[in-house]
Amino acid sequence: MASVKFTLNGKSQIVDAVPAMPLLWVLRDQLGLTGTKFGCGMSLCGACTVHINGQPVRSCVTPISSVAGKTVVTIEGLSANASHPIQKAWVEQDVPQCGYCQSGQIMTASALLAKTAHPSDADIDEAMHGNICRCGTYDMIRSAIHRAAEIARTEGGRR
Amino acid sequence: MTAAVNRRGFLKAGAATAGGLLVSFYLPEESKISAAMTSAKLNAFVHVSPDDTVTLFIHKAEMGQGTVTSLSMLLAEELECDWSKIHTEFPGVSSEYGPYQGVFGSQSIRTSWMPLRKAGATAREMLIQAAAQQWNVDKSRCRAEKSWIVNSDSGARLSYGSLADAASKVAPPTNITLKDPAQFRLIGKPTKRLDTAEKVNGSATFGLDVRLPGMLHAVVERSPVFGGKVASFDASKSKTIPGVKDVIQISNGVAVIAENTWSAMEGRRVLKVTWDEGAIASISSTGISKNFADYSERPGAVARKDGDAASALQTASKKVETVYETPFLAHAPMEPLNCVAHVHADTCEIWASTQGQSAAREEGVRITGFPPEKVKVYTEFMGGGFGRRARGDYVAEAVEVSKAIGAPVQVTWSREDDLQQDFYRPAAYGRFTAGLDADGWPTALSARLICSPFGGLSNGVSRTGVEGVVDLLYSVPNILVDYHALDPGIPVSYWRSVGYSQNTFFLESFIDEIAKAGGKDPLELRLRLLQNAPRLKAVLELAANKAGWGKPLPAGHGRGISVVNNIGSFTAQVAEASLDGGKLRVHRVVCAVDCGYVVNPSGIDQQIRSGIVFGLSALKGGITIDRGRVQQQNFHQYDVLRMEEMPKVEVHLLATRNSPGGIGEASTPGIVPAVANAIFAATGKRIRRLPVSAEELA
Numbered sequence: 043m044a045s046v047k048f049t050l051n052g053k054s055q056i057v058d059a060v061p062a063m064p065l066l067w068v069l070r071d072q073l074g075l076t077g078t079k080f081g082c083g084m085s086l087c088g089a090c091t092v093h094i095n096g097q098p099v100r101s102c103v104t105p106i107s108s109v110a111g112k113t114v115v116t117i118e119g120l121s122a123n124a125s126h127p128i129q130k131a132w133v134e135q136d137v138p139q140c141g142y143c144q145s146g147q148i149m150t151a152s153a154l155l156a157k158t159a160h161p162s163d164a165d166i167d168e169a170m171h172g173n174i175c176r177c178g179t180y181d182m183i184r185s186a187i188h189r190a191a192e193i194a195r196t197e198g199g200r201r
Numbered sequence: 202m203t204a205a206v207n208r209r210g211f212l213k214a215g216a217a218t219a220g221g222l223l224v225s226f227y228l229p230e231e232s233k234i235s236a237a238m239t240s241a242k243l244n245a246f247v248h249v250s251p252d253d254t255v256t257l258f259i260h261k262a263e264m265g266q267g268t269v270t271s272l273s274m275l276l277a278e279e280l281e282c283d284w285s286k287i288h289t290e291f292p293g294v295s296s297e298y299g300p301y302q303g304v305f306g307s308q309s310i311r312t313s314w315m316p317l318r319k320a321g322a323t324a325r326e327m328l329i330q331a332a333a334q335q336w337n338v339d340k341s342r343c344r345a346e347k348s349w350i351v352n353s354d355s356g357a358r359l360s361y362g363s364l365a366d367a368a369s370k371v372a373p374p375t376n377i378t379l380k381d382p383a384q385f386r387l388i389g390k391p392t393k394r395l396d397t398a399e400k401v402n403g404s405a406t407f408g409l410d411v412r413l414p415g416m417l418h419a420v421v422e423r424s425p426v427f428g429g430k431v432a433s434f435d436a437s438k439s440k441t442i443p444g445v446k447d448v449i450q451i452s453n454g455v456a457v458i459a460e461n462t463w464s465a466m467e468g469r470r471v472l473k474v475t476w477d478e479g480a481i482a483s484i485s486s487t488g489i490s491k492n493f494a495d496y497s498e499r500p501g502a503v504a505r506k507d508g509d510a511a512s513a514l515q516t517a518s519k520k521v522e523t524v525y526e527t528p529f530l531a532h533a534p535m536e537p538l539n540c541v542a543h544v545h546a547d548t549c550e551i552w553a554s555t556q557g558q559s560a561a562r563e564e565g566v567r568i569t570g571f572p573p574e575k576v577k578v579y580t581e582f583m584g585g586g587f588g589r590r591a592r593g594d595y596v597a598e599a600v601e602v603s604k605a606i607g608a609p610v611q612v613t614w615s616r617e618d619d620l621q622q623d624f625y626r627p628a629a630y631g632r633f634t635a636g637l638d639a640d641g642w643p644t645a646l647s648a649r650l651i652c653s654p655f656g657g658l659s660n661g662v663s664r665t666g667v668e669g670v671v672d673l674l675y676s677v678p679n680i681l682v683d684y685h686a687l688d689p690g691i692p693v694s695y696w697r698s699v700g701y702s703q704n705t706f707f708l709e710s711f712i713d714e715i716a717k718a719g720g721k722d723p724l725e726l727r728l729r730l731l732q733n734a735p736r737l738k739a740v741l742e743l744a745a746n747k748a749g750w751g752k753p754l755p756a757g758h759g760r761g762i763s764v765v766n767n768i769g770s771f772t773a774q775v776a777e778a779s780l781d782g783g784k785l786r787v788h789r790v791v792c793a794v795d796c797g798y799v800v801n802p803s804g805i806d807q808q809i810r811s812g813i814v815f816g817l818s819a820l821k822g823g824i825t826i827d828r829g830r831v832q833q834q835n836f837h838q839y840d841v842l843r844m845e846e847m848p849k850v851e852v853h854l855l856a857t858r859n860s861p862g863g864i865g866e867a868s869t870p871g872i873v874p875a876v877a878n879a880i881f882a883a884t885g886k887r888i889r890r891l892p893v894s895a896e897e898l899a
Contacts, residue, residue, distance in 0.1 A: 043443065060443055063463045071418065071461035076410035077403020079584070080462075081535055082616040086836040089535060117403035124402045132401045136393050139807055140265030141400030142407055142535040142584025167845035174836065176535050176585050177265045178814025179807075180847035 048109045051119025061107035066090045068106050069116060077117040077145050081174070088173030091146040092116045098153035100172075117145040120152060127197065128152045131190035139177035147173050151187050160191050241369035243324035245297035246276055246317060249365035253348055255282045257289050260298035261309045262556060263396060264534075264583035264590065265811070266865045267804035268309045270394045272317055274800055275310075278387045279321030279380060281345035282361060289395060291580035294562045294573075303557035305591045305695060307768040307863025310800055314861050322377045330374075331367035332359045382798075382858075389856075391803040396582070408554030408581040409613065411541045416609040417446060419602050420465040423454040423622050426478040426829035427691055431455060433475045439468035448472065451601045453594070458606060462613050481690045481829035486628070489689050489826070490526065493630035496651050497524060501683035502661025504650075504671045508679035510636075513645030517636025521718045524632045525710060527703040527891045528823030529625040530696055531839060536584020537619045540599035543609035544569055549576045549600060550609075554583035556590040564593040568600045587815065588695035592624055620839055621831040624694030625824055627652040627666070631707035633714075636679075641719025642729070645679040648711075650704065653693045654686040661686065665695075669704030669870060674734035674766055675712070675727075691826060697815050698866040701767045702873075709763040709874030710889070713881060723762055723878060724750050736795050737764050740773040740855055744793035747853050748775035755779075758788065761878025763871040768863030770796035774813075776848075776875035779883050785893055787817060787848040787876055792868055794852065797859035805864050809852045812868030818842045819873055823892045 044061045047054065050073070059068055069075040069092075078101055081089030085100040092101045093115040120126050124133065128151050131137075138144045147170070154161055154169040161169070166184050175183070240248035240256055248256040257276050261268045269289050277284055294302050299312070325345045332350035333340035342353050348361045382388070399405040424430065434455050436448035444464025448457050455474055459465035514520060541552040542565070549565045558578045565576035583590055599612040614622070629652035636645035648670045654663030662671075662684045671682045696702060716726040724745050731738040741764050750760060758779045765772050777789040792809050799805060818841040825832045833839040877888040886898055 060463075063461075067461055067463035070410075071463070074412060075403075076406075076412065079407075079535070080409065080537065080613070082836055083466075084616070084835050084837070087535070087616075120402075124398065129401045133397055136397055136803065136807075138265075138394070138397055138400040139267070139811060140263075140535065140583060140585045141396065141405055142582075144400050145403050148401060170844040172843075174535065174841055174843065176533060176587070176815070176818075176841065178811040178842070178847075180814065180842070180844045181810065181850060182807075183844070184847070 044107055046106050046110045048111060049113040051115055057106065059106045062105050064102050065092065065104040065106055065109055065114070066101040069101065075116055075118055079142055079145055081143065081146070087143070088150060089143050089146040091149040091173070093149060093153060096153070096156065098150045117149060120148065126152055127190040127193040128155060128187070130193050131186040135182055135186045135189060137179055137182045137186050139179055143173060143175045147175065147183055151183065151190070154187070155190055155194060159194065161187060241365035243327055243369055244320050244373070245292070245295070246320040247280060247324040249361050249368070251362045251365065253283070253286055253360050253362035255280065255287045255348065255361065257287055258292040259289050260292055260302055261313070262291065262304045262558065262580050262583060264304065264556060264586035266304070266309070266808060267394060267801065268304060269396055270392060271310055271801045271804050272313050273395060274387045274392060275313055275317040276321040278385055279318045280325050281347065283348040284387065286348060294558045294578050302559045303591060304586070305556055305588065307865040307867070310861045311769060311863055314798070318379050319377060322379055323373050326374045326377055327368040327371045328361055328364050330371045331364040335359065335367065388800050389802070392801050393803065405582050407536050407584050408541070408552065409536055409539045409584070411552040411581060411611065413541065413543065413609045416541065416611055417458050417460065417606065418462045418465045419456045419458045419610050419612045420462070420469050420615065421451065421454045421456045421598055421612060422469050422472055422474055423618065424476050424478070425621070426476065427481045428479045429476040430479065431474060432477045435473040438471035438473070442468040442471065447606060449602070449605050451598060451605070453598055456598070456602050456612070458602065458610065466615065478829065484689050484691070484829045485827050486528070486825040489628055492687055493526065493651050496685045496687055497630060497632040497649055501649055501651070501685040503681070503683050504662040504667045505680060505682040510645045510647045510679040510681035513679035514634060514636040514647065517644055518639045519637040519718060520634065521637070521714055522632070522634045523711065523714055523889060524630065525707045525889045526630045527628065527706065528825065529628045529691060530819060530822065531620050531623045531625060531824050532587040532589035532696060533619060533839060533841065534583070534585030534587055534589060537616055538589070538595040538614040539612060540596045541609060541611045542596070542599035542603040544600060544604040544607070547571065547575060550579070551577065551596060551600065552579045552581055553596055554581045554590065555596065556583065556586045556588070557593060560591065560593040561596045564597040565600050568597055569604060587697040588699070589623060591695060616836065617834045620824070620833050620835065624692040626696030626702060627693040629703040631704070633707060633711040635711070635715050637715065637719045641721055643677050643715050643719070646677045647681045648708070649683050649685070651685040651687050652703070653688045653691065655693050658686055665700040667700065667704070669701035669765070669767065670708050672766070673708060674737055675730035676733050677730065697812070698767060698869040701765060701866070701870040702816070702819065705763065705765045705870035706873045706877065706891070709765070709871065710877050713761070713878045714887070727762065727764060731764070734766070736771045737766055737773070740764065740771050740793040740795050743853055743855055744773035744775050744791050747793065747851065748791035750775060757883060759879045759881065759883025761875045761880070761882055763875040763878065765871045767870060768866050770794060770862030770864060770867045772867045772871050774868065774871040774875040776872065776879045778876050778879035780880065780898055783895060783898060785820065785876070785880060785898065787846070789849045790872065790875070791851045792853070793855060794867055795855040795857050796862040796864050796867060797857055798861045799854060799856055800861060802854060805854060806852045808864045809868045810850050812866060813850055813872045814842050814847065816869040816872035817846070817876070819891060820876060820893050
């Protein structure tokens with residue numbers, strides 16, 4: 043067992059866990075943050091995506107020991123009141139169906155938007171390739187990412 | 202419209218049966234507790250709280266298909282309640298909600314269209330009656346309006362909340378008047394989903410998200426060969442893994458129980474199990490394919506016989522004969538299977554993301570021996586289902602483990618478990634023969650279909666094995682459809698659109714092959730053969746028109762078309778596709794659908810897109826068997842459609858006043874043949890085997 047200290051959704055967090063235990067299971071089973079989803083366990087589907095130091099990372103293959111000293115953001119901490127432009131666009135365009143993959147889709151898309159303010163379709167293809175949706179919301183995700191870029195620009199202009 | 206209410210049947214209404222209060226076992230949120238403890242039950246579907254919150258009980262389940270929203274629309278339309286003040290809950294299993302609770306066969310709207318409107322209308326009439334009594338006026342002087350009862354004479358208003366208690370004591374009306382569809386303010390209007398907010402911030406509770414005090418986590422090692430049994434196991438290493446609490450044998454394998462999911466998985470990784478592999482250990486996909494080909498040479502059980510196809514084939518000017526084959530397919534919902542169970546001394550609680558609440562309860566009853574009323578099922582959001590979650594196997598495992606250890610437990614399936622322990626879409630084979638007259642029109646069509654049956658045989662024919670061909674609507678004078686049940690022992694079951702998923706690929710590809718042989722345009726041939734199928738012909742014309750059938754395309758692109766009539770709906774699709782450096786690309790799909798009366802156009806749009814994506818994945822992936830074992834382990838070996846492969850999809854609704862049809866499975870069958878036909882149009886290469894292989898396209 044190891045004691046690992048990191049920042050989780052803006053707050054300092056210490057967990058005791060087997061060093062190899064993936065962040066996903068620490069979040070879900072030890073910390074009760076179930077918004078981050080288990081889908082494949084092999085970094086193949088993107089359902090478990092979180093931000094670590096601002097980068098989209100698959101928490102299912104991220105040992106908790108590697109998170110020490112880093113900043114982790116999960117879907118629960120992405121924004122207050124679902125106010126992130128990606129979440130606003132998702133609501134506006136009614137993107138989710140079953141919704142299970144959407145935490146991961148939103149975390150990947152929000153990382154894309156942080157890096158690329160106005161992503162092209164090719165940027166979206168590249169960034170979102172690893173996030174599977176079996177309900178087939180891909181076209182809604184694409185249009186909502188474009189919409190989120192607009193929302194972010196408008197909000198940025200107000201600041 | 203007047204409808205009689207059967208007071209002993211589907212609708213139970215009023216205080217006599219209600220007892221006023223609803224008490225649920227599992228109420229994690231304070232708001233739910235207060236609403237439930239104080240709301241008045243008007244019937245099994247409608248409760249009203251003093252604060253005017255209307256709670257609608259959704260007796261189906263939500264796997265993404267939009268049922269929570271569309272069924273709420275049916276209730277709210279007739280209830281005349283304020284849409285912004287509704288709250289929904291999934292109730293437990295009860296005969297009040299029909300004989301068998303679950304979501305399968307795209308039936309939610311079809312089976313709820315009248316009953317839920319009646320339930321809403323009954324509750325509305327009870328609220329009107331309560332107001333009329335309070336005002337001492339005839340109820341004809343009262344009307345319902347956005348959660349208020351309005352006195353038409355005085356203009357006075359009473360809120361639903363203020364009337365709820367009195368209304369719950371009113372005798373439910375014996376006959377009720379449903380609204381004229383011309384007066385609908387919700388049904389037929391594009392309506393946003395009710396479950397979006399909680400699905401964008403991580404707060405939606407799926408089955409895998411259920412957390413109970415003292416809950417343990419388990420994973421199960423199952424036989425790698427279907428039907429295999431545990432001979433012996435050695436858990437000594439498993440028990441050295443930190444967090445592992447116990448390792449026990451259950452009927453389906455060996456369960457590793459731990460403090461968290463990861464520890465259970467680690468414990469399972471070092472578990473040693475020796476299996477009695479059983480009879481299936483000699484089965485392989487190549488053997489199954491060879492058997493298919495052998496069987497296809499021999500007549501099967503007759504499923505449909507119009508005229509005399511054999512004679513007509515002999516006298517035909519031209520004959521076309523070809524074979525098609527499709528693989529086993531897994532469902533692969535994004536949420537791996539899981540279930541939480543807590544078996545107490547004389548009750549059992551089950552928390553499940555399930556398509557079959559009744560099936561879940563039956564499994565609880567079977568394993569605990571408790572009477573059904575002692576087994577409670579709590580319905581959670583499903584992260585996809587596609588037919589897989591209609592089975593109760595994963596529920597049974599959780600109940601069995603909880604019973605053995607006497608604690609609440611969550612059994613979690615890995616993706617490997619999901620792909621390797623599924624009840625698959627059957628692998629299937631079709632031999633199709635047609636005879637054409639001198640003008641190139643078909644006079645005879647013979648189809649021989651072979652697959653594993655499920656759901657029983659009738660005169661040697663599996664309904665799910667022949668659907669999509671046996672019910673073809675094309676006017677061909679001589680038709681013979683026969684069937685072989687060939688069961689290699691691989692578990693099979695319902696997969697989104699069931700038999701239509703492979704048989705529509707066979708039939709609609711073959712219709713194109715007939716068109717080619719007869720020198721006809723694929724659209725022209727279908728239109729001529731669908732003279733007696735006006736609804737199918739209408740969507741075909743709409744799809745062709747919207748897609749610009751016959752208009753020029755970029756070099757290397759082709760258009761393909763298909764039609765299907767399943768789940769009470771009619772669908773036509775035109776796909777535009779190409780081979781881009783040997784890789785199949787689908788650029789655009791135009792889908793026209795007539796699903797009868799439209800409840801939520803937005804929901805239909807979502808489901809048509811969804812069904813298309815699900816079908817497109819069938820071009821890419823397949824489950825293969827070697828020595829009785831599934832060879833695919835995870836998504837790197839079972840490829841599904843991804844973002845960059847998503848075509849532009851256009852959905853066109855042909856609004857009709859026919860009874861509502863289903864929608865969740867409407868577009869899945871037609872997309873595969875539309876794409877295969879488009880590739881033929883683009884390249885002259887005919888896809889007859891799935892998944893599409895590079896060799897076939899070379």
